[in-house]
Structures are given as structure tokens and as C-alpha cells.
Amino acid sequence: MLEIENLTLKYGQSQILNGINLTAKPGQVTAVMGTNGVGKTSLLKAIAGRHPYDQGEIRLDGKKLDHLSAFGAARAGIAYVPQGREVFPLMTVQENLESGFACLDRAERGVPEKIFELFPILKEFLGRRGGDLSGGQQQQLAIARALITRPRVLLLDEPTEGIQPNIIQQIGRVISQLRDEGEIAVVLVEQYFDFAFDLADDFYAVNRGEIVMHEPKQTIQRATLLERVSI
Numbered sequence: 001m002l003e004i005e006n007l008t009l010k011y012g013q014s015q016i017l018n019g020i021n022l023t024a025k026p027g028q029v030t031a032v033m034g035t036n037g038v039g040k041t042s043l044l045k046a047i048a049g050r051h052p053y054d055q056g057e058i059r060l061d062g063k064k065l066d067h068l069s070a071f072g073a074a075r076a077g078i079a080y081v082p083q084g085r086e087v088f089p090l091m092t093v094q095e096n097l098e099s100g101f102a103c104l105d106r107a108e109r110g111v112p113e114k115i116f117e118l119f120p121i122l123k124e125f126l127g128r129r130g131g132d133l134s135g136g137q138q139q140q141l142a143i144a145r146a147l148i149t150r151p152r153v154l155l156l157d158e159p160t161e162g163i164q165p166n167i168i169q170q171i172g173r174v175i176s177q178l179r180d181e182g183e184i185a186v187v188l189v190e191q192y193f194d195f196a197f198d199l200a201d202d203f204y205a206v207n208r209g210e211i212v213m214h215e216p217k218q219t220i221q222r223a224t225l226l227e228r229v230s231i
């Protein structure tokens with residue numbers, strides 16, 4: 001389980017996150033929603049060791065992750081799929097997948113067959129360059145690369161952005177499957193409201209660096225959440 005307690009983050013003098021508390025459980029999709037610029041990406045970056053946070057605590061399975069680097073966070077079990085995907089355009093699909101090996105011990109460095117079961121297109125395109133894939137295929141590659149590290153937590157930053165509907169559906173099915181397997185806590189930052197609403201088990205609405213609503217699927221009202229994330 002991922003636990004964030006009282007997290008604050010600044011860019012220079014600008015306070016961007018102001019005391020965030022959030023829990024993401026394995027076997028659940030936790031949605032973090034809100035309009036542009038409220039701090040969703042910054043929160044994921046802090047968790048993934050991509051940006052230093054000022055105060056607060058991040059714990060994984062009860063263990064404090066003490067201001068880790070990106071490498072340290074990946075080794076600790078946190079995988080991050082950034083907005084815009086960051087696929088290496090001149091490297092092949094195979095090489096892009098292997099770039100996920102960096103944080104693994106030598107004995108663990110292999111692409112599990114499960115990756116190709118989740119994303120069959122990647123097996124077909126192993127020799128193709130990342131930059132020659134469609135946006136949706138690149139998103140699948142970015143998620144696959146993250147899964148290679150066998151994470152405990154999967155952070156997804158707007159995985160549907162700029163992607164055609166049939167691939168959005170496939171990505172939704174993969175996220176559901178990962179959730180149902182029960183091993184990984186998925187944290188989903190998403191502005192495509194219905195995608196997140198249909199998929200997630202727990203919802204956090206963020207506004208100006210603060211959590212303004214937290215409610216599980218069982219009790220949440222669609223209209224209330226929509227209003228909170230549209231402010």
C-alpha cells in the first residue's frame with residue numbers, strides 16, 4: 001500500500017502541493033482528478049522521485065521512502081508512466097522495453113511473456129522504432145516498460161491523452177486486469193472523466209494543491225465529483 005502523508009512541494013517560491021494525504025491500495029485503481037495546473041503531475045513526480053518534495057512522508061508497504069531519487073523509487077517498486085510517454089523515438093520497441101531493466105538486478109532482466117499477453121501489438125513490433133508507433137501504441141509501450149520493473153505501484157499520468165478510442169478501451173482493459181490481479185496499486189491521473197469514473201475504485205479531487213474531495217466508488221455521486229474536478 002502506498003501512503004502519502006501531509007506532502008508539500010514547491011517550485012521556487014510557489015507552493016504547489018499543500019499537505020496532500022492519499023492512500024492507494026493494491027488491487028485498486030485510485031483516481032487523482034482536477035483541472036489543469038492543480039498539481040496532479042507534481043504529485044506523481046514527487047512519488048516517483050522525479051522532483052524533491054519539501055515536507056511530508058511517502059510510505060510503501062509501511063516502509064518510509066526517504067526522498068528517493070527516480071532510480072531509488074523505481075527500485076523500491078514505484079513505476080511511473082509520464083504524461084507524454086517519454087518513449088525513446090530512435091530506439092526499437094525491444095530497446096525501449098529493455099531500458100526498463102536499469103533498476104533491476106541482472107538475474108531479473110528479462111521481458112516477461114505476460115507483457116506481450118497484455119500488449120500483443122508490441123511483440124509484433126519489437127524491431128520497429130518507438131517514434132514510428134502511433135500515440136496509442138507508444139502509450140502501451142510506456143506502460144509495458146513500466147511493468148517490466150514488476151512494480152508494487154503504477155503511476156499513470158493521463159494515459160488517454162491524445163489517443164484513439166479503441167486503444168483507450170484496450171488500455172482500460174489492461175488497467176482493469178492489473179487491478180483484478182490484486183498485486184499492484186494503480187494511481188491514475190486523468191482528465192477524461194468517464195474513463196476514470198468507470199475504472200477507479202477510489203477518487204481524490206485536487207484543487208490548488210489540496211485534496212478537496214476523497215470518496216470511494218461505493219458512495220460517490222458522479223455529479224458531485226464532476227463539479228469538484230471542474231472548478
Ligand SMILES: Nc1ncnc2c1ncn2[C@@H]1O[C@H](COP(=O)(O)OP(=O)(O)OP(=O)(O)O)[C@@H](O)[C@H]1O
Nearest residue numbers: 011014016034035036037038039040041042043083
Ligand atoms: N518545473 C516547474 N517549474 C515551475 N512551475 C512549475 C513546474 N512544473 C509545473 N509548474 C507549475 O505548477 C503547477 C502545477 O503543475 P502540474 O503539472 O503539477 O499540474 P497538473 O494538475 O498536472 O496540470 P496538467 O493537467 O496541466 O498537467 C502549475 O501552475 C504549473 O505551471
